[in-house]
Amino acid sequence: xxxxxxxxxxxxRQELDxxxxxxxxxxxxxxxxxxxxxxSATAFFGNDLATLPDFxxxxxxxxxTIPGVSAFQIHFAxxxxxxxxxxxxxxxxxxxxxxxxxxxxLQHGGLLIVNSDAFExxxxxxxxxxxxxxxDGSLSxxxxxxxxxxxxxxxxxxxxxxxKKEAQRSKNMLALGVISWMYGRPLDPTIEWLEKKFAKKPxxxxxxxxxxxxxxxxxxxxxxxAYEVKPAVLAPGTYRRVNGNQAVAYGLIAASVxxxxxxxxxxxxxxxxSDILHELSRHKNFGVRTVQAEDEIAAIGMAIxxxxxxxxxxxxxxxxxxxxxSESLGLAVALELPLILVxxxxxxxxxxxxxxxxxSDLLHAMYGRHGESPVPxxxxxxxxxxxxxxxxxxxxxxxxMTPVILLTDGYLATGxxxxxxxxxxxxxxxxxxxxxxxxxxxxxxxYLRDDVTxxxxxAIPGTPGLEHRIGGLEKADGTGNISYDPENHQxxxxxxxxxxxxxxxxxxxxxxxxxxxxxxLVLGWGSTYGSIGAACRRLRARDIKIAQAHLKHLxxxxxxxxxxxxxxxxxxxxxxxxxxxAKLIRAEFLIDAKSITxxxxxxxxxxxxxxxxxxxxx
Amino acid sequence: MTQSNEGPSFLxxxxxxxxxxxxxxxxxxxxxxxxxxxxxxxxGDYAILAAVQSLMPDLGIPREKIVFVSGIGCAAxxxxxxxxxxxxxxxxxxxxxxxxxxxxxxDLHVWVVMGDGDALSIGGxxxxxxxxxxxxxxxxxxxxxxxxLTKGQYSPTSEKGKITKSTPFGSLETPFNPISVALGAEAxxxxxxxxxxxxxxxxxxxxxxxxxxxxxxxxxQNCNIFNDGAFMAxxxxxxxxxxxxxxxxxxxxxxxxxxxxxxxxxxxxxxxIVDVASVGEDKILLHDEYRDNPSLAFALSRxxxxxxxxxxxxxxxxxxxxxYGDAMEHQLHAxxxxxxxxxxxxxxxxxxxxxxx
Numbered sequence: 001x002x003x004x005x006x007x008x009x010x011x012x013r014q015e016l017d018x019x020x021x022x023x024x025x026x027x028x029x030x031x032x033x034x035x036x037x038x039x040s041a042t043a044f045f046g047n048d049l050a051t052l053p054d055f056x057x058x059x060x061x062x063x064x065t066i067p068g069v070s071a072f073q074i075h076f077a078x079x080x081x082x083x084x085x086x087x088x089x090x091x092x093x094x095x096x097x098x099x100x101x102x103x104x105x106l107q108h109g110g111l112l113i114v115n116s117d118a119f120e121x122x123x124x125x126x127x128x129x130x131x132x133x134x135x136d137g138s139l140s141x142x143x144x145x146x147x148x149x150x151x152x153x154x155x156x157x158x159x160x161x162x163x164k165k166e167a168q169r170s171k172n173m174l175a176l177g178v179i180s181w182m183y184g185r186p187l188d189p190t191i192e193w194l195e196k197k198f199a200k201k202p203x204x205x206x207x208x209x210x211x212x213x214x215x216x217x218x219x220x221x222x223x224x225x226a227y228e229v230k231p232a233v234l235a236p237g238t239y240r241r242v243n244g245n246q247a248v249a250y251g252l253i254a255a256s257v258x259x260x261x262x263x264x265x266x267x268x269x270x271x272x273x274s275d276i277l278h279e280l281s282r283h284k285n286f287g288v289r290t291v292q293a294e295d296e297i298a299a300i301g302m303a304i305x306x307x308x309x310x311x312x313x314x315x316x317x318x319x320x321x322x323x324x325x326s327e328s329l330g331l332a333v334a335l336e337l338p339l340i341l342v343x344x345x346x347x348x349x350x351x352x353x354x355x356x357x358x359x360s361d362l363l364h365a366m367y368g369r370h371g372e373s374p375v376p377x378x379x380x381x382x383x384x385x386x387x388x389x390x391x392x393x394x395x396x397x398x399x400x401m402t403p404v405i406l407l408t409d410g411y412l413a414t415g416x417x418x419x420x421x422x423x424x425x426x427x428x429x430x431x432x433x434x435x436x437x438x439x440x441x442x443x444x445x446x447y448l449r450d451d452v453t454x455x456x457x458x459a460i461p462g463t464p465g466l467e468h469r470i471g472g473l474e475k476a477d478g479t480g481n482i483s484y485d486p487e488n489h490q491x492x493x494x495x496x497x498x499x500x501x502x503x504x505x506x507x508x509x510x511x512x513x514x515x516x517x518x519x520x521l522v523l524g525w526g527s528t529y530g531s532i533g534a535a536c537r538r539l540r541a542r543d544i545k546i547a548q549a550h551l552k553h554l555x556x557x558x559x560x561x562x563x564x565x566x567x568x569x570x571x572x573x574x575x576x577x578x579x580x581x582a583k584l585i586r587a588e589f590l591i592d593a594k595s596i597t598x599x600x601x602x603x604x605x606x607x608x609x610x611x612x613x614x615x616x617x618x
Numbered sequence: 619m620t621q622s623n624e625g626p627s628f629l630x631x632x633x634x635x636x637x638x639x640x641x642x643x644x645x646x647x648x649x650x651x652x653x654x655x656x657x658x659x660x661x662g663d664y665a666i667l668a669a670v671q672s673l674m675p676d677l678g679i680p681r682e683k684i685v686f687v688s689g690i691g692c693a694a695x696x697x698x699x700x701x702x703x704x705x706x707x708x709x710x711x712x713x714x715x716x717x718x719x720x721x722x723x724x725d726l727h728v729w730v731v732m733g734d735g736d737a738l739s740i741g742g743x744x745x746x747x748x749x750x751x752x753x754x755x756x757x758x759x760x761x762x763x764x765x766x767l768t769k770g771q772y773s774p775t776s777e778k779g780k781i782t783k784s785t786p787f788g789s790l791e792t793p794f795n796p797i798s799v800a801l802g803a804e805a806x807x808x809x810x811x812x813x814x815x816x817x818x819x820x821x822x823x824x825x826x827x828x829x830x831x832x833x834x835x836x837x838x839q840n841c842n843i844f845n846d847g848a849f850m851a852x853x854x855x856x857x858x859x860x861x862x863x864x865x866x867x868x869x870x871x872x873x874x875x876x877x878x879x880x881x882x883x884x885x886x887x888x889x890x891i892v893d894v895a896s897v898g899e900d901k902i903l904l905h906d907e908y909r910d911n912p913s914l915a916f917a918l919s920r921x922x923x924x925x926x927x928x929x930x931x932x933x934x935x936x937x938x939x940x941x942y943g944d945a946m947e948h949q950l951h952a953x954x955x956x957x958x959x960x961x962x963x964x965x966x967x968x969x970x971x972x973x974x975x
Contacts, residue, residue, distance in 0.1 A: 044972055189970075240971045250966055257962050264722050266714075284953035286960030289721060289946055294747035298714035301707070301744070305687070305718025308705055309726065313718065331708050420974075421966050461703040461719070461726050464682040469651070469697050471706025472690075481653065482698065 013184060013228035018077030020085030024102045025094030026063050027056055027070040030172040035072025037176055041185040043241045043418050046231030047076040051416045052084035057354045064126040069101040078230040082530035086605035092175055094118060096127035112142040117150035145224060149174050156214035157207040170211035177215020183227050187216060237420040244386040244412035248342055249279035251390025253286050256312055259398055259430040262287040264306035265314045266299035271354040272413045273318040273344040296324035307337040310460035312394060316342040319352060322361055330369040332403035334472045336456045339403035340393045344413045347601050356601025357410035359526050360577035365405045366555055372493045374500040377554040379407040381529035384419035386412060395430050400499055401455040411603050412527045435459035435466055444468055446480040454499035501556050510558040514547030520617045521568040525551040525581055528574050534606035535613060562589045572596060572616050574609055649674040651701040657692060662813035662839035667699055669819045677827055684727045687716040689741055691733035692767050693760040710741025713748040720754045724943035734761045738774040738794050746803035751942040752831040759796060759836050764845035777924055797919035797934055800834040801912045807833035809933040813840060814853050825933055831941045838925055851926045865932035870902035873928060889917045891928055907936040
């Protein structure tokens with residue numbers, strides 16, 4: 001490590017290329033907020049970054065207990081990074097439970113910053129410690145920094161008139177101040193944010209700012225080691241921080257602008273999808289209509305109705321909500337109307353793990369409806385790619401007159417990364433051609449298909465002369481009248497499948513990259529992108545030949561998928577499920593794909609993937 | 619034709635055409651589709667369809683502005699027989715689908731046709747919430763007190779003790795009173811009529827059309843196959859005069875031969891049917907459709923336990939409340955005025971951006 005020159009008067013900072021910090025505390029300690037503020041300042045500073053919020057489903061689990069621990073991990077670096085980091089090099093533990101729940105992950109020799117005030121008898125008991133780990137030498141492999149954060153906070157905010165209890169609540173800002181000093185993060189963005197957030201409660205704003213500054217000053221006075229992680233060299237452009245749910249919402253709005261059609265969202269609150277509803281409901285000036293429906297079924301029903309009426313019908317959900325929408329999704333398949341179902345995958349079955357990530361809805365998306373009911377599937381692979389995936393889902397849905405499922409997951413939804421903002425000219429055109437004229441003599445046939453896309457015409461109410469009825473009963477080819485004719489059902493089943501299949505002509509081919517002479521391909525989909533990329537980097541660093549490909553379309557697969565897969569001797573598929581893509585790949589291409597699977601509610605670590613790939617590759 | 623996709627006029631709805639009706643006069647035939655009607659011969663649905671098809675031309679609404687939405691059941695075939703826009707949805711979900719249509723496009727006239735199982739069993743949740751939101755929908759519930767399409771199981775409006783295929787020892791369940799349910803769900807327009815009411819039925823439907831917002835109409839409908847005669851007490855010749863209590867706004871609630879019977883309200887709010895002569899005409903309750911408080915309408919809905927005794931028919935309640943789709947459109951306009959029309963680049967840039975050179 002080199003010593004870098006820094007500002008005059010400031011001691012030299014030790015230079016690092018990357019750092020992984022985990023903030024952990026009680027769910028009432030404001031750890032998510034602390035993490036987000038640190039992330040904001042880090043983005044502002046110019047590092048590349050990735051985050052992983054990890055919090056319990058309970059709003060406030062019993063204070064001081066292990067189930068109540070909430071954590072936020074950030075990985076930042078002076079180069080482009082792909083994951084929120086395997087193991088934190090720094091752990092900030094606000095109480096004994098947070099220490100106990102997270103210590104196992106901290107790197108040996110890592111930096112452990114604790115709020116020593118919280119290590120008193122009652123908290124230690126609640127966390128299941130018989131002796132105080134700060135005193136018994138059990139933490140000797142780490143560099144421990146004990147800070148009496150509670151006392152320092154109370155001291156710092158004296159004079160604001162807040163009660164002791166209220167004052168203590170600012171201790172997360174004190175911790176943030178300390179870390180900000182250690183890693184040379186600017187305080188101003190956070191101060192501005194606090195003043196805006198608590199504009200109506202100036203006392204609280206002041207206390208938080210005082211605590212933040214006190215933490216910063218403590219770092220300096222106590223001569224804690226100071227580090228520097230230089231800004232990353234990123235492609236030129238304007239950047240912002242974005243998480244997957246925001247990016248989905250922005251992508252849907254952008255697609256609505258491109259299609260020149262209003263957006264209609266029917267949604268029922270569910271973790272972790274609700275933020276898309278929250279975000280879209282703020283943008284009424286784009287003509288976005290949002291309805292918080294009475295249930296998941298109504299939510300998709302309303303979206304179908306809106307699509308029939310000529311809007312872009314959207315519904316967003318997660319976990320059990322996907323089950324509830326299945327019947328209506330089948331209706332949308334039969335009606336052949338545009339509809340975008342966004343599913344933020346989370347751990348299952350049933351209520352499962354509402355706040356934890358998983359990729360276990362792929363087969364449901366693919367097959368989870370009665371009858372032959374094909375639906376195109378698009379999957380996002382990073383927080384910012386959620387924007388493009390949403391645009392793509394709308395484009396396919398409108399072009400092919402079909403419902404489309406957009407899969408993201410809890411990790412993408414809540415994890416943040418810097419996003420180089422696109423200019424509008426990068427967005428695809430989404431032409432909409434409503435039917436305006438009869439298409440068979442003086443009649444209008446609602447199921448007369450386009451020769452290329454096999455899409456049926458979209459004739460919306462208000463168009464004179466095109467009055468027609470559509471429904472869930474099987475329809476006669478062309479006229480759309482009810483038909484129980486066996487030949488017709490065979491034809492319509494094949495037609496619906498062919499229409500979805502035809503999309504393969506209209507999507508990006510599957511790209512692979514890596515060593516030309518690699519014999520092993522790691523194939524992924526969805527949020528494993530970063531972990532797989534990081535694992536492959538490590539393998540290459542060990543001179544192991546490896547190639548990587550990532551699917552953005554799961555139904556249909558890109559046309560060249562079989563060709564790409566067959567180029568390699570071995571295909572390894574890491575997934576956060578029990579092998580769902582691997583099943584599809586085996587069935588579709590008769591390739592003996594090998595699975596690496598994990599369902600622990602957390603993304604793969606690059607290191608764990610690295611080892612498993614090596615095992616399977618040999 | 620003005621139906622094309624020009625310009626980003628997000629707030630104006632999409633491709634809304636101006637009324638073309640009025641130029642040419644439409645007839646019942648114009649509203650009749652080319653599809654063969656396939657209900658059982660003698661089904662009450664025929665009379666309702668005929669009434670609706672006949673009513674449509676009189677409303678002066680162009681066909682292309684009308685959408686019929688249904689769920690599943692015998693009644694749900696209704697949209698196929700009308701030459702308007704239509705969606706035959708899935709069981710119970712018609713009010714939800716219709717809410718999407720009416721909220722996206724306040725310019726449309728959206729009708730929902732449901733059976734009693736569709737509306738009150740599988741779709742009960744959607745019905746009550748559509749009513750609560752006051753979505754601009756005309757919701758017709760054909761109540762035959764039985765499951766017809768699945769061939770004769772008891773429904774949520776079947777009387778307790780009813781023997782059906784699925785209740786060979788009698789139903790254990792207390793039925794819903796649909797009018798009470800609708801009133802409890804904050805419906806702004808609630809009415810009841812019957813398939814055999816050749817004059818009253820169109821009159822009530824006309825009133826529903828005139829009401830902007832959710833209009834719930836229960837239509838007693840005879841299923842001559844699985845529940846024949848369920849409404850005999852009202853539909854028979856004697857029943858017509860003896861048991862139908864026609865509600866008329868501002869008038870004393872009287873019925874029976876020569877209006878000999880009437881409804882009085884006791885000091886505790888309880889309603890009772892009495893001989894008018896025994897209490898005096900001035901004691902007879904006056905009907906008030908426009909009363910904001912739904913208590914009177916609710917009390918009237920409880921006058922009969924079922925259609926086997928004197929039963930109120932007509933409009934129970936008709937009050938104004940902001941309409942869901944209109945109010946939402948208002949919010950969109952207000953947002954556009956306040957924030958300016960949406961610009962995607964401005965949205966993406968938000969407040970916290972940084973530049974890399």
